[in-house]
Amino acid sequence: MTAIAPGTRMLCGISAAAITLGVSALAAIPLGASADARTAVGSTVIDRTPGPVKEWAIQTFATFDKLFLTSAVLVVIAILAALAGLLERRRVPIGSVMFAAAGAAGCAAVLTRTGAGPLDLVPTVLGAVAGIAALRFFISGRLLDGAASAPTSTTDTDPGRRLSLAALGLLGLGTLATALGSVYGGRLNSVAGDRKSFTPPPLAKPAPPVPPGVQPPGVDLPSFVTDNAAFYRIDTALSVPQLARGDWQLRIHGLVDHEKTYRFDDLASFELIEKMVTLTCVSNPVGGDLIGNAVWTGYRVRDLLAAAGIHPDADMVLSTSSDGFTAGTPVQALTDDRDALLAITMNGQPLPVEHGYPVRLVVPGLYGYVSATKWVVDLELTRYDRAQAYWTKLGWSPKGPIKTESRIDVPRSGADVPRGPTRFGGVAWAQNRGVRAVEVRIDDGPWQPATLGAAYSNDTWRLWSFDWQAEQPGLHTITVRATDNTGAVQTADLADVVPDGATGWHSVDFAVKG
Numbered sequence: 001m002t003a004i005a006p007g008t009r010m011l012c013g014i015s016a017a018a019i020t021l022g023v024s025a026l027a028a029i030p031l032g033a034s035a036d037a038r039t040a041v042g043s044t045v046i047d048r049t050p051g052p053v054k055e056w057a058i059q060t061f062a063t064f065d066k067l068f069l070t071s072a073v074l075v076v077i078a079i080l081a082a083l084a085g086l087l088e089r090r091r092v093p094i095g096s097v098m099f100a101a102a103g104a105a106g107c108a109a110v111l112t113r114t115g116a117g118p119l120d121l122v123p124t125v126l127g128a129v130a131g132i133a134a135l136r137f138f139i140s141g142r143l144l145d146g147a148a149s150a151p152t153s154t155t156d157t158d159p160g161r162r163l164s165l166a167a168l169g170l171l172g173l174g175t176l177a178t179a180l181g182s183v184y185g186g187r188l189n190s191v192a193g194d195r196k197s198f199t200p201p202p203l204a205k206p207a208p209p210v211p212p213g214v215q216p217p218g219v220d221l222p223s224f225v226t227d228n229a230a231f232y233r234i235d236t237a238l239s240v241p242q243l244a245r246g247d248w249q250l251r252i253h254g255l256v257d258h259e260k261t262y263r264f265d266d267l268a269s270f271e272l273i274e275k276m277v278t279l280t281c282v283s284n285p286v287g288g289d290l291i292g293n294a295v296w297t298g299y300r301v302r303d304l305l306a307a308a309g310i311h312p313d314a315d316m317v318l319s320t321s322s323d324g325f326t327a328g329t330p331v332q333a334l335t336d337d338r339d340a341l342l343a344i345t346m347n348g349q350p351l352p353v354e355h356g357y358p359v360r361l362v363v364p365g366l367y368g369y370v371s372a373t374k375w376v377v378d379l380e381l382t383r384y385d386r387a388q389a390y391w392t393k394l395g396w397s398p399k400g401p402i403k404t405e406s407r408i409d410v411p412r413s414g415a416d417v418p419r420g421p422t423r424f425g426g427v428a429w430a431q432n433r434g435v436r437a438v439e440v441r442i443d444d445g446p447w448q449p450a451t452l453g454a455a456y457s458n459d460t461w462r463l464w465s466f467d468w469q470a471e472q473p474g475l476h477t478i479t480v481r482a483t484d485n486t487g488a489v490q491t492a493d494l495a496d497v498v499p500d501g502a503t504g505w506h507s508v509d510f511a512v513k514g
Ligand SMILES: Nc1nc2c(c(=O)[nH]1)N[C@H]1C(S)=C(S)[C@@H](COP(=O)(O)O)O[C@H]1N2
Pocket: 231, 232, 233, 234, 235, 236, 237, 279, 280, 281, 282, 321, 322, 323, 325, 354, 355, 356, 367, 368, 369, 371, 372, 373, 374, 375
């Protein structure tokens, strides 16, 4: 019998892996995301990735960090599968053992995810069995022997050709099945319809109207209120949790007098209020854009906690999402008059699914990693000396108040500015304190006051502009700093985003042309 060329073996391995993925994707359709081993493995990778690497991924890919991870996982699968193909022998099935081990690892990953049960293992087991069967069939040499014993074809000089074609064909089928399974599974389990059919209840207290003048004219700045579609998204969820309103529950427990569990409709017994709040990510570097401002409606967390009765020794609320993310928030920040929200709408719409539908936390003044739990299902009253949240375990600070920062949006780095009058601008934020002043410096010149857009509240960012006469041709630098309502001037000291948020002044280089 003819030996199978190494290249063909690798192709057979990859093809068998495609069969595994395809069969498991199809089998997972009725079971939903909890039965998806790829997502489970990817999520396990995310959770196990050391903090600095995660930070690098967020910095490098921002919202596209998941696309990177998904691609990386596929590349790893392909390499391992090629290796399995190379090593598989008729009598020594090393490749099959690798497939079985991968299947077992997939099963283990599925079982460790929040909300998964034994039934969720079925697609992974079926996939692994199908992959092994395909690999065994390829390596059995049956397709080869057939080719060798039928030398009728004169063009068919490569004895592995039939095998290669068969492997390529199954690779295509497997890929198609994977795509179909993902699309149909995604549709079947999507809460898009549930979200669409949701009409938020009437408001007890609307937010104050937006005053004219929040948006400086004549300069291309971000809109004072950020569109939902443009709002930054940061989370550890490889597949966005699909949690229908009817399936949602919130458990409040721990250091409380009465443990409580609310269903979505039960929330209607609390006052629905509206608030504009600017959210910021701790991973936002100086000058970065992981910040957005939206109008939220929701229930005061204070009211729900009061109904449960908070023990005096509780100083932290550990909130948990349906996908197992946790944040630790000071009880103080959830009960004082900043009106921390259990939010259900964003800019007049039900929460977008990727922003936490049906319910999330929004806490003015704190970075998202310690406060803004999306898809929130559990609030545990506890203590900082007892519990640690997701990012704190990875080396971030247990508490994350937002630091006073400012950013230049115009000019962009490297921009050409024509000679004559020009208007620069940007944003500044110091949530829960508010921005009192913004100053701008050109090159090594004196600090000059910027013109501030109207203030909305201490919990929202402030847009600013600065008029300048561009005269001296050549390279220039603009630098900005803000002062918050406590009188504190934004520090020039450079701090990394780890462990509790970046500091430093944002500078932009530009060229005056003429
Ligand atoms: N369930 C869940 N909630 C989460 C996170 C997460 O990873 N999972 N990330 C937090 C972080 S770090 C930030 S900055 C905010 C971002 O909220 P957004 O995606 O709606 O902008 O969500 C927070 N809530």
